[in-house]
Amino acid sequence: SADSLHKILKGMDWDLSLSNNIEENKVIFPEKEHFNNSIFSLPLTSRKVRLPSGMINGQQIENMLSYYTWPAAGINDFTRFPIPFMCLAADLLTGRLVELHSGYLSDAMRASSAVPTIFTPIKLDSALLIDGGVLRNFAAEEARSMGADIIIGSYTGFQTYSEDELQSVPGIIKQIAFQRSHEDYMIQKKITDLLIEPKVREFSSAVFTNVDTLVARGYKAATPHSEYFRRLADSLNMISPQKPIYNILDNQLFAFDRIEITGNKLYTDYQILGVLGISPGEKIDKNLIREKIDLLYGKTWFEKVKYRITSRNDSLILFIDCIEQPKSMLYGGVFYDNNIRAGIIFRATFKDLISQRSFIDFDSFIGQFYRFKLSVLQYIDRNQKFGLSAVFHTDYTRLPILEIRNEMGAAYFRSGYAGVAFSKYIGLNHLMNVSFGLENSSFTPDFIPADQLRKISYRYMSGNYSYKINTIDTKSFPNKGVLFQISVNAARLLSGRIQTDNSRNTYTPSFPHDFLFKSTYSVAGDIKRYFSPNRKLTFVADCNALLIHTKDSTTSPHNYYFAGGQESAFNRSIPLTGFHPGEIPVDRYAGIRLNADLEFHEDLHISLLTNFALAHEAGQDKSLSILGGYGLEIGYMSIIGPVRIGLMQGISKYNRYFSSFKGFISIGFGL
Incomplete structure (x- = not known):
């Protein structure tokens, strides 16, 4: 009607x-990190880069038409x-x-x-x-x-x-x-x-x-x-x-005599049917088939995948029509903020390169403060719910201020990790991960220490359990969804090294010097909820917590987390409005952030930012610091990624090295 x-x-x-x-x-x-997170994405075919057509292939509109014409x-x-x-x-x-x-x-x-x-x-x-x-x-x-x-x-x-x-x-x-x-x-x-x-x-x-x-x-x-x-x-x-x-609208359930796949060359019928999870004779409705098609498309195997239904010789046949995505993709972009400065983002993914159901993911940020990550994942089951992976990553970051061996100043933090992981993918949006690895981290003073220190390094083993949920609708300026992560970590220092202008000494548990070699345990959690009363206004509630436990009298610097900044800048970073990224080293932390974002014109946003936290600052006495902050941000969704410019005010019961009033800027898709 x-x-x-x-x-x-x-x-x-x-x-x-x-x-x-x-x-x-x-x-x-595995694909969420790259999805709509680059200036360009180019498929690789026969060692050539293929340019996109720029036209809409109808993935969404065809599935919508199929949904409403289902009866x-x-x-x-x-x-x-x-x-x-x-x-x-x-x-x-x-x-x-x-x-x-x-x-x-x-x-x-x-x-x-x-x-x-x-x-x-x-x-x-x-x-x-x-x-x-x-x-x-x-x-x-x-x-x-x-x-x-x-x-x-x-x-x-x-x-x-x-x-x-x-x-x-x-x-x-x-x-x-x-x-x-x-x-x-x-x-x-x-x-x-x-x-x-x-x-x-x-x-x-x-x-x-x-x-x-x-x-x-x-x-x-x-x-x-x-x-x-x-x-x-x-x-x-x-x-x-x-x-x-x-009234044909009563036709809501169909059972198919056959299911046929067309257009697939790179991916087998067995793989596609495994993801589809529909069998001949099974009664299904339009909501289930739409969910399954979205699941197939979400695998990013296809430029387009749709279904159609044909009646032939008294048989009802379900066709799954595919236009395949090349197995190798290139992604690129640029990024700048006032913490890690300017750089080029380069990413590449390769499917089935080593073996069937393998996935290689290489990420890099090429700049003064670099980030590199390589992940090699092998799915071990037909439905691609379980995987084994090898992971390597390294990053280099400037910390605005840090106490190193009783002296204060800026420092450079470098970390590296090599490990293996077992992963279980639960639906599209849940990931459980168990990993073991070897980590290296170091702090290099960006000042001239009295003891001529050049670098202090740590090498340690770690085991980690994590559970993640990601249900947000879009990476930049989300309107709805949840980001959740909880991780439990155990680590033990294997060796430490102190490098000065005149010497380089390595220390072990049998000769510890002032390094702390006892095991360390930590629990970290973060849950962020986006909800919108209408299409223009979005509220954000974010709670995060950290607890580090060790039998040593103090926490070793290689276990520190660093609070500050609007977004997490590296793997040990905790966002905290009102402070520079990585400004405050902590070993216990509990905070809440309440933000509001208004899209006042197409792709133009204004956001109110607030933050409150209790933290134990690493190396301090047992008292807790009261931290807070508020700010105002202007955002724009540009063709090179989100642009964010803002001002913020930090609140602390202690006097800080930096002014409490700060500005921040970031340009480009996230790292």
């Missing part, structure tokens, strides 16, 4: 539907619908008009709406189809040939421009492209018994958000003809009672 269509169109997220994207909470965990899935002949249906498409290969009377309804609707240069064409049989409106946008002749006695038409298509409007290249091109269609409309409208032309000329055919206004314009244009509609209904009832229309 008109009301149900209005409700559907009003409730749709058009930005998402008219894209190739999905929400991040529908992407598998008609078993009907291939459109004339058998309760109200016979036909739509028009244009064949790019022949230039001819194509009438779509049969097939899979969603495919026909997608072909008939494939606006050139915006959507990719759709291939049906031997034809390459686009929107039939380029040739005929008002199918009165076809309606008459299908048996319509009375034709009531509504035209919202292209109207020719005046001379004054043809002063731009886009206007001239559009006039040329749709001139033939408009001339055809002038002929077709003569066939109608009643023609309605809503005044919608000022609305672009590529904009779908003005639903209420467009519907109101339609009612306004049709209202003068209400008496005609009433008399027509009365006259039809006088001829004979109208037969009730068969």
Whole structure:
């Protein structure tokens, strides 16, 4: 009905539907870090970089059409619908008009709406189809040939421009492209018994958000003809009672005799069916099949994956149509903030390079304060829920102030890790991880120490259990979802080294000097919740905690965490509004952050930031520090990533080396 269509169109997220994207909470965990997190992503095929087409392939819109046409899935002949249906498409290969009377309804609707240069064409049989409106946008002749006695038409298509409007290249091109269609409309409208032309000329055919206004314009244009509609209904009832229309909307469950996969070369039917998890004979509904298609697409195996249903020889067949993504991808970007400065982001992923179901992920930030990470993951089961991996990473960061052997000043922190991990992926958004590894960390003074210290280094073993949840909808300026992480860690120092201008000495448990070699245990947790009362306003609540326990009298510096900054700058960093990144070393911490973000104009944000925490600062007495902060941030979602500029004020019961009033800036996608 008109009301149900209005409700559907009003409730749709058009930005998402008219894209190739999905929400991040529908992407598998190993791919979340890269998803929509780079300036460019380029597939590698046969050792060549393949440039993207730039057009929308219809991943979202086709799945939406399949969802709403689900009750008609078993009907291939459109004339058998309760109200016979036909739509028009244009064949790019022949230039001819194509009438779509049969097939899979969603495919026909997608072909008939494939606006050139915006959507990719759709291939049906031997034809390459686009929107039939380029040739005929008002199918009165076809309606008459299908048996319509009375034709009531509504035209919202292209109207020719005046001379004054043809002063731009886009206007001239559009006039040329749709001139033939408009001339055809002038002929077709003569066939109608009643023609309605809503005044919608000022609305672009590529904009779908003005639903209420467009519907109101339609009612306004049709209202003068209400008496005609009433008399027509009365006259039809006088001829004979109208037969009730068969309600196919009750068709909600289907069981398929066969499931066939098409278009796959790199990934086997066995792999795809394993993820799909649907068997012949099993009754499924539209919500389940949509969830499974989203799961397949979230694997990032495919540029596009969809389903269609065909009835053949009394059998109902479910087809999964795939357009595969190359197994190797390159990602790139730039990043700058006032902590790690400027650098280039380069990432590469390789699937099935070493063996089937393997995944190699290389991340790098190339700059003065670098970050490098290499992960080699091997899934060990068909459904890719369990994996073994080898992980290597290193980073280099400047700490604004740190006490090193009783002297204060800035320092450089370098860390490296090599380890193995066992992972269990629970659905798309949960990850459990158990890892063991060897770590190295060092502190280098950025001042001249009295004892001529050059570097102090630590080498230690660690074991870690972690559980993560990521259900946010998008990485930059999220509107909804949860980020959760809890980790339990045990570590033991193996050796320490002190390097001065004149010596380099290594210390072990048998010769400890002032190094602390007893085992250390830590628990760290963080939960961040995003929720939006409307599309423009988002609230953020974030709680985090840290507890480090050791039998030594104090905590060794290699176990420190560092509080400060708006975001976590490295793996031992805790965000704390009002302070520089890494400004405060802590070994116990509990904090809460409450932020509010308002998108006051498209892609422009203003955020209020607040923070309160209790912390035990490393190396201090047993008393707890009261820390807090507040700030104001302006953000913009640019083509090179989010841009954030702000001012903040730190609150502390102790006097700090730095001013409590600070500014911050970051540009680019996250590291």
